[in-house]
Amino acid sequence: xxxxxSSRLYLLLLCLAALLLSAACRRAPQELPGAATEPAAxxxxxxxxxxxxxxxxxxxxxVPPSQYAELxxxxxxxxSRWPLTELPLGEKLPSLLATLSEPKAEQALRRGFKAQLxxxxxxxxxxxxxxxxxxxxxxxxQGDYTPAQRxxxxxxxxxxxxxxxxxxxxxxALAQTSxxxxxxxxxxxxxxxxxxxxxxxxxxxxxxxxPFTAALKQVLADYGLxxxxxxxxxxxxxxxxxxxxxTVRVQYPLxxxxxxxxxxxxxxxxxxxxxxxxxxxxxxxxxxRAAEQARQAQEASEAAAVDDASGNPEPAxxx
Numbered sequence: 118x119x120x121x122x123s124s125r126l127y128l129l130l131l132c133l134a135a136l137l138l139s140a141a142c143r144r145a146p147q148e149l150p151g152a153a154t155e156p157a158a159x160x161x162x163x164x165x166x167x168x169x170x171x172x173x174x175x176x177x178x179x180v181p182p183s184q185y186a187e188l189x190x191x192x193x194x195x196x197s198r199w200p201l202t203e204l205p206l207g208e209k210l211p212s213l214l215a216t217l218s219e220p221k222a223e224q225a226l227r228r229g230f231k232a233q234l235x236x237x238x239x240x241x242x243x244x245x246x247x248x249x250x251x252x253x254x255x256x257x258x259q260g261d262y263t264p265a266q267r268x269x270x271x272x273x274x275x276x277x278x279x280x281x282x283x284x285x286x287x288x289x290a291l292a293q294t295s296x297x298x299x300x301x302x303x304x305x306x307x308x309x310x311x312x313x314x315x316x317x318x319x320x321x322x323x324x325x326x327x328p329f330t331a332a333l334k335q336v337l338a339d340y341g342l343x344x345x346x347x348x349x350x351x352x353x354x355x356x357x358x359x360x361x362x363x364t365v366r367v368q369y370p371l372x373x374x375x376x377x378x379x380x381x382x383x384x385x386x387x388x389x390x391x392x393x394x395x396x397x398x399x400x401x402x403x404x405x406r407a408a409e410q411a412r413q414a415q416e417a418s419e420a421a422a423v424d425d426a427s428g429n430p431e432p433a434x435x436x
Contacts, residue, residue: 149353149354151355154354154363155389156364156382157353157354159388160353161351161353162178164348164351167348168345170328170330172324172330173323176200176323179200179391180390180394187402187405191401192319193318194412195315199319199397200323201322202401203394214308214309217299218306222300223300226296238287241281241282241286242281245281246282248274248278256271257271265378265379266378268377269376276371276373276376277372280372283341295339295340298335298336299336302329302331302332305325305328305329306325306326306328342372347371348369350369350370351369352369353367360384361383361384362381362392363384364380367379
């Protein structure tokens with residue numbers, strides 16, 4: 118592994134935390150108005166699953182049971198990798214775990230750290246500040262975001278930048294410990310290829326990723342980013358509820374800043390779910406059904422062509 122690849126891997130690990138960061142919420146002594154309502158309780162339930170590293174529980178709570186079962190089938194058929202595709206750089210997760218699981222991953226990562234980051238505290242702070250400027254600029258003017266999402270993501274980028282500028286990211290002793298923790302956790306998953314994800318299935322993959330999520334959170338906590346504390350300090354309250362639509366306000370602390378966002382929920386079959394997740398899953402499942410129908414049609418066509426080539430007569434039509 119080259120030093121450049123190692124440094125990119127280091128950054129990817131930080132990016133993977135974004136899903137956890139965006140879901141972290143805050144519970145303070147003084148609750149928000151509407152905190153006792155079902156929609157607000159649903160947001161806290163989802164955050165609690167993330168705090169417990171229970172990825173299966175999170176997904177089961179985020180979609181209706183019938184869709185969970187269909188998502189498992191679509192995964193088994195090779196037509197879906199949801200919810201991994203919700204992760205920042207989720208398509209890179211199999212290759213990232215494979216890299217971390219390599220026999221000499223520790224040595225390669227340490228060489229990369231030494232070449233790119235060790236003793237470069239000033240450069241790291243400058244890079245974090247630059248990334249904040251570019252990140253805020255992109256979120257403000259680019260991307261398919263709602264106004265509420267733009268506001269939240271801008272706060273998120275600024276908070277992460279502030280943390281990165283103060284965190285000991287160039288500390289060699291801490292890097293050595295972090296590399297050992299992450300490589301061990303990656304190997305323990307057994308998910309070192311897309312084929313491994315396929316064989317494990319959706320539920321099995323999520324179960325194996327739970328301990329890796331815990332290890333990643335521990336590493337970030339060692340660098341001063343305590344995600345579980347953010348989740349434990351959840352504050353969620355109801356903004357509006359009209360029929361099967363609701364909006365929940367969420368506040369949580371992150372890296373010394375208070376972040377604020379609104380989450381749209383939708384009720385299906387008597388239960389509340391994140392509206393954005395439902396829309397994404399609806400699209401994923403529609404695409405998976407179409408892909409499976411196309412696959413079956415292709416197999417039928419190929420079977421018919423083989424029959425024709427072998428001279429087998431068509432089955433006689435029943436009268």
